[in-house]
Amino acid sequence: MAIGTIIAEHAAVGRSEVYLLTRRAVGGAIDAVTAVIEREGRGFDGVYRARGLDEVGVEELREIASEEAPLTVVPISTARDGVARAVLMSRIAQRDVPDWIFAEPLLEGLGARVDALSHAYVCCGCRAPLPPEQQIGRARARGEGPLVLSCPACRAGVTTHAPGAVYVAQAWVRLLAGDPRRALVLAARAEGQRCDPHLLDPIRGVAMSALSNPVQAVAHLRRATERAPGDAWLQAELVKALAASGYLASATAELDRLVHGKPTVKVPAEAIRHAIAEVSLAEPEVGAVRAEAMAELAAPV
Ligand SMILES: [Zn+2]
Numbered sequence: 001m002a003i004g005t006i007i008a009e010h011a012a013v014g015r016s017e018v019y020l021l022t023r024r025a026v027g028g029a030i031d032a033v034t035a036v037i038e039r040e041g042r043g044f045d046g047v048y049r050a051r052g053l054d055e056v057g058v059e060e061l062r063e064i065a066s067e068e069a070p071l072t073v074v075p076i077s078t079a080r081d082g083v084a085r086a087v088l089m090s091r092i093a094q095r096d097v098p099d100w101i102f103a104e105p106l107l108e109g110l111g112a113r114v115d116a117l118s119h120a121y122v123c124c125g126c127r128a129p130l131p132p133e134q135q136i137g138r139a140r141a142r143g144e145g146p147l148v149l150s151c152p153a154c155r156a157g158v159t160t161h162a163p164g165a166v167y168v169a170q171a172w173v174r175l176l177a178g179d180p181r182r183a184l185v186l187a188a189r190a191e192g193q194r195c196d197p198h199l200l201d202p203i204r205g206v207a208m209s210a211l212s213n214p215v216q217a218v219a220h221l222r223r224a225t226e227r228a229p230g231d232a233w234l235q236a237e238l239v240k241a242l243a244a245s246g247y248l249a250s251a252t253a254e255l256d257r258l259v260h261g262k263p264t265v266k267v268p269a270e271a272i273r274h275a276i277a278e279v280s281l282a283e284p285e286v287g288a289v290r291a292e293a294m295a296e297l298a299a300p301v
Contacts, residue, residue, distance in 0.1 A: 004023045004024050004025035004026055005023065005024050006021060006022070006023045006076055006106065007021070007022050007023075007024070007073060008020070008021050008073065008074050008075065008076045008078065008079035008080075009021075009022075009071035009072060009073055009074065009079075010071065010072060010074045010078070010079060010082065011069045011070060011071045011072065012039065012069050012124075013069050015038065015039050015040065016036050016037060016038060016039060016045055017036070017037045017038075017039055017082065018034065018035070018036055018037075018071070019033075019034070019035045019037070019079045019082045019083060020032065020033075020034050020035075020071060020079075021033045021076070021079055021080075021106045021107070023105075023106060030050075031049075031050065031051055031106065032049070032050045032106075033047070033048070033049050033050075033083075033101075033104060033106045033107060034046075034047070034048045034049075034050075035047045035048075035082070035083045035086060037082065037083075037085075037086045037089075038089075038143075039124055040143065041089055041093075041120075041121050041138050041143045042089060042090070042093040042095065042143035042144075043086050043087070043088075043089035043090025043091070043092070043093050043095050043097075043143065044086050044087075044089075044090045044095060044096075044097065047083070047086075047098060047101060049100065049104060049106075080107055080108070080109070080110065080113055081113060081117070083101070083107055083110065083113075084110060084113035084114045084116075084117055085117060085119075085120060085121075085122070087101070087110070087114045088114055088117055088120045088173070088177050089120050089121070089143060091177040091178055092120065092139050092142055092143060092173065092176045092177045093142050093143035093144075094142060115182075118166075118170060119135055119169070119170070119173070120135060120138070120139060120173045120177070121134065121135055121138045121139075123150050123151035123153075123154055124150060125150050125151065125154035126151060126153060126154055128151050128153065129151075130151055131151060131152060132165040132166050132168060132169030133165070133169070134151075135169035135170075135172065135173055136168070136169050136172045136173075139169075139172050139173045139175075139176040139177075140172065140176065140233075142176065162195060162196065162199075163193045163194045163195050164189070164190035164191070164192075164193035164194065164195025164199075165190075165195065167186050167187070167189045167190035167193060167195070168186075168187070168190045168195055168199050168200070168203070170186045171183045171184075171186035171187045171190060171200070171203045172203060174186060175203055175206055175207055175210075180206070180207035180208075180210040180211050181207075181211065183203055183206075183207045184203075184204065184207050184208075184211075187200045187203050187204055187207070198223065198224075198227055200220075201220040201221070201223045201224040201227070202220070202221070202224040202228070202231075202234055204216075204217075204220040205217045205218075205219075205220030205221035205224050205234070205237060205238070205241070206221075206234075206237050208220060208241075209221070209237060209240060209241045209244070214240075214241040214242075214244035214245040215241075215245045217237070217241040217245075218238070218241045218242055218245055218247070221234060221237055221238040221241055222238065224238075225238050229261075230261065230262065230263050231263070232258060232261070232263035235254060235257065235258040235261070235263075236258060238254050239251050239254045239255045239258060242254060
């Protein structure tokens with residue numbers, strides 16, 4: 001149905017990246033999609049569509065962009081992949097992704113592109129995928145954290161990766177983007193590359209729990225929390241899984257440990273709230289007491 005010429009352009013403007021896709025119809029009318037993406041890795045700052053010459057404002061946009069960095073023509077697939085990464089980053093950062101972009105002809109095949117992505121975050125310098133450990137760190141922080149990240153090639157010193165590290169990172173990214181099934185598939189691939197199975201326990205535990213297999217989740221999450229005792233997020237996941245499995249005494253004991261522990265990795269307030277809700281469901285009094293300590297413990301990462 002696309003009649004006319006599609007042009008894709010890109011600019012890095014300050015803290016944002018801009019992708020602009022325009023279609024000029026034979027008669028001269030213009031459609032456009034503009035995606036503004038945070039370079040810090042939190043996904044969309046905005047995504048806009050315009051139909052017809054009047055509301056497009058393409059020339060104005062080009063002028064604004066050119067004050068800091070000119071728009072340069074890029075392959076259409078590069079722009080569409082850029083928007084796809086923004087979808088993934090937005091899901092991880094729990095930001096809204098408008099439904100219309102999946103039906104937008106200028107972003108043809110967007111859903112499939114999102115599924116096919118092998119990474120979420122790219123280097124601010126060379127635009128290569130960031131190394132696996134940075135993918136995990138960024139995803140677990142849900143896009144918060146250091147402002148702009150560079151890859152090892154753009155910094156001094158090069159790191160080598162453990163076996164399967166790329167799949168481990170992909171599994172984390174998908175898990176935190178709300179796709180536990182894909183996370184489990186990627187964890188299995190990582191195992192196929194002989195990665196350290198302990199690295200997969202947190203992924204499998206959280207994914208099993210999300211897929212309503214709390215009993216299986218408990219086994220993984222117990223091992224995961226033993227290896228990362230200060231990780232409050234995993235502890236909260238363990239509490240949830242124990243309570244959902246009916247191990248209430250254990251869930252309460254873990255909740256105590258969570259509330260009185262000194263977390264090295266803090267946990268989003270929402271995760272603790274869920275853990276407490278799970279316990280409260282069966283034991284309202286215990287949950288109410290724990291809720292008091294929650295505000296203090298839960299803090300932005
Ligand atoms: Zn780089």
